[in-house]
Amino acid sequence: MSGPGKWWRRKSTPAKVETYTRWSFHSFAAAEVTVFALPVLGQVPLPYALWLCLLTCVHAAFGAVVASRALDWTRGRRAQPLPLMSAYGATSALFAGLVLWLADQDLGGEDTATALGTVTAGLLFFGVGMITLGVRSRRRVLGLVLGFSAGVGLLALALGAGMAALVAALAALFGTGFFAMTSVFSVWLLNAVYELDEARETRARLAVAEERLRFGRDLHDVIGRNLAVVALKSELAVQLARRGREEAVEQMLEVQRIAVESQREVRDVVRGYREADLGVELLGAQGVLRAAGIDCEVTGDTAGLPGEVQSALGWVVREATTNVLRHGDAARCSVVLEMSQGTVVLMVENDGAETAVAGSGGGSGLAGLRERLRAVDGTLEAGPAGKGTFRVVARVPVAGEPVAQESLAEDAPAGAEPVAAERGAAV
Numbered sequence: 001m002s003g004p005g006k007w008w009r010r011k012s013t014p015a016k017v018e019t020y021t022r023w024s025f026h027s028f029a030a031a032e033v034t035v036f037a038l039p040v041l042g043q044v045p046l047p048y049a050l051w052l053c054l055l056t057c058v059h060a061a062f063g064a065v066v067a068s069r070a071l072d073w074t075r076g077r078r079a080q081p082l083p084l085m086s087a088y089g090a091t092s093a094l095f096a097g098l099v100l101w102l103a104d105q106d107l108g109g110e111d112t113a114t115a116l117g118t119v120t121a122g123l124l125f126f127g128v129g130m131i132t133l134g135v136r137s138r139r140r141v142l143g144l145v146l147g148f149s150a151g152v153g154l155l156a157l158a159l160g161a162g163m164a165a166l167v168a169a170l171a172a173l174f175g176t177g178f179f180a181m182t183s184v185f186s187v188w189l190l191n192a193v194y195e196l197d198e199a200r201e202t203r204a205r206l207a208v209a210e211e212r213l214r215f216g217r218d219l220h221d222v223i224g225r226n227l228a229v230v231a232l233k234s235e236l237a238v239q240l241a242r243r244g245r246e247e248a249v250e251q252m253l254e255v256q257r258i259a260v261e262s263q264r265e266v267r268d269v270v271r272g273y274r275e276a277d278l279g280v281e282l283l284g285a286q287g288v289l290r291a292a293g294i295d296c297e298v299t300g301d302t303a304g305l306p307g308e309v310q311s312a313l314g315w316v317v318r319e320a321t322t323n324v325l326r327h328g329d330a331a332r333c334s335v336v337l338e339m340s341q342g343t344v345v346l347m348v349e350n351d352g353a354e355t356a357v358a359g360s361g362g363g364s365g366l367a368g369l370r371e372r373l374r375a376v377d378g379t380l381e382a383g384p385a386g387k388g389t390f391r392v393v394a395r396v397p398v399a400g401e402p403v404a405q406e407s408l409a410e411d412a413p414a415g416a417e418p419v420a421a422e423r424g425a426a427v
Contacts, residue, residue, distance in 0.1 A: 009388065013329050017193045018075070021186050025067040025133070028126055029060040036122035043115035048102065052119060055095055059123055062088055063130040070134035074187055075194075085134050089144075092127025093151060096120045100155055117168075124148055124172055129179030133187060145180050149173035204326055218269050226262040230255050278302045278310035278317070282335060285321040294330050294350075300337025305344060309396050312372045313337075313346045316380070316394045319369050320348035323392075344398050349391045369394070 011019065037056035041049045066088045069081040103116035128148055135141050153169025233255050240248035279302040289296035302310060317335065324330050330352030337346050370380045378396035385391035 012197065014190075014194045014197045017190055018071070021190050022068065022071055024186070025071070025130070025183075026064050028067070028129070029064040032060040032063070032122055032126050033057055036119050040115050040119060043111050045112070052099065052102075052116075055098075056119060056122070059091065059095055060126070062091060063126050066130045067133055070130070071187075071190075073134055074190065081134055085131050089127065089131050092123050092131075093148070096123045096127075096152070097155055099123065100152075104160070120152075121171065121175055124152065125175045125179045128176040129183050132180040132183035138184075141180050141184060145173065145176045148176050200325065204322075215269075219266070222265045222269055223262050226258050226265075230258050230262075233258070278305065278314045278337075281314040281317040282337070285317050285335060288321060289324065289333050294324065294333050296333045296335070298335045300335075300346075302337065306398060308376050309344060309378075309398050312376050312378060312396060313344070313394055315372050316346055316369055316392065317348065319366070320392045324348075324350050324352060339398075342397060343395050346394045346396075347391060348393075349385065349389060351388050352390060 008016070008019075033056060037053045037060070040052045040056075043049075044052060066081065066084055069078065069084055072078045073080045099116050099120045103113050103120070128144055131144060132141055135144065149169050149172040152172040153165050156165035156168045233251050237248045237251035237255065240251060282298050282300070282302070286296045286298045305313075320335075324333055330350035333348070333350040335346070335348050337344070339345070366380065366382055373380050373394055373396060376396050378394060380395075381391075381393045383391070
């Protein structure tokens with residue numbers, strides 16, 4: 001059953017920040033109505049109070065629309081809403097000027113004048129704040145703040161406010177400046193979160209590309225020279241055969257020997273690529289996860305484990321680490337290696353369950369791991385393990401001494417990222 005909590009947990013971190021930012025600015029509309037519109041009903045004579053309340057509600061709804069369109073532009077989903085922002089700015093200035101004019105008409109006592117001044121401030125503060133969401137230039141933001149503040153001062157001076165006009169201008173300057181800074185910082189934070197998430201994805205793709213290049217270089221180094229020799233000797237054998245020389249047979253035997261040697265060397269390269277050293281993979285996984293801002297604790301020792309068992313479990317560490325980086329939204333990850341009743345158990349657990357399940361449940365990574373573990377009579381379990389937790393458990397029977405429970409964290413520097421760990425991104 002889907003609920004609000006699950007809907008929120010399934011969002012990525014950038015999507016959560018964007019949702020929080022949007023609803024924060026949408027809540028400003030409710031705050032504008034609550035703080036500035038409703039109080040005038042008891043402080044301003046009718047029917048002016050009703051009209052002012054309606055005017056503020058319209059301004060608040062207009063501001064919510066402007067904020068939504070401006071944030072869409074920030075994320076590149078629509079064009080910059082310049083006409084809408086201009087209309088909203090003009091509306092804010094017009095409404096604020098109208099309220100200031102009403103304050104000068106002596107509609108009531110001091111409470112009425114205070115209420116009208118408060119409404120004017122609210123219209124300007126929220127108006128400038130919402131418009132700033134759609135502006136990137138700091139000079140334009142500063143010009144917007146100074147322009148509205150100067151306009152308030154000049155209008156108040158024209159209405160005969162005297163020195164009070166300076167106070168009104170300064171109040172508008174500080175108020176609109178605060179809301180403008182809030183909007184600028186919110187947009188900066190939202191963009192920064194998305195850029196960090198894109199950088200993490202780029203790093204994973206670069207790791208895949210680097211591993212492909214490394215494998216290509218290895219193959220070229222192994223068989224490039226041999227193929228050149230084969231081509232040369234084959235051409236020589238053809239020329240000798242046409243002349244009826246017996247040396248042609250010797251050259252073809254040499255070609256055959258080089259081909260067999262090349263085949264063996266290619267197998268060695270592929271075997272080295274497929275095999276994984278468990279100790280290196282554990283340390284590499286810890287370094288990569290820490291570099292990604294995920295708190296990772298690794299416990300256990302690989303001493304005494306057969307090579308084929310280490311290779312199979314090393315692939316489990318690679319795949320689990322890749323899923324945490326690519327699909328999960330984890331803040332913590334633990335890797336535990338222990339011996340239990342003649343079986344070595346590797347458990348990788350992280351707190352990014354919602355997105356991790358979606359990312360790895362139906363893929364081929366876990367199926368490939370099960371095939372590798374099946375070759376050493378091992379088993380694999382993967383799935384949610386409590387609220388917000390995803391766990392991968394691999395079990396392989398092995399005869400030997402129990403694995404010591406010593407932390408590997410002290411042996412690895414925080415930024416260590418062995419090549420074997422980077423190969424995990426290619427799974």
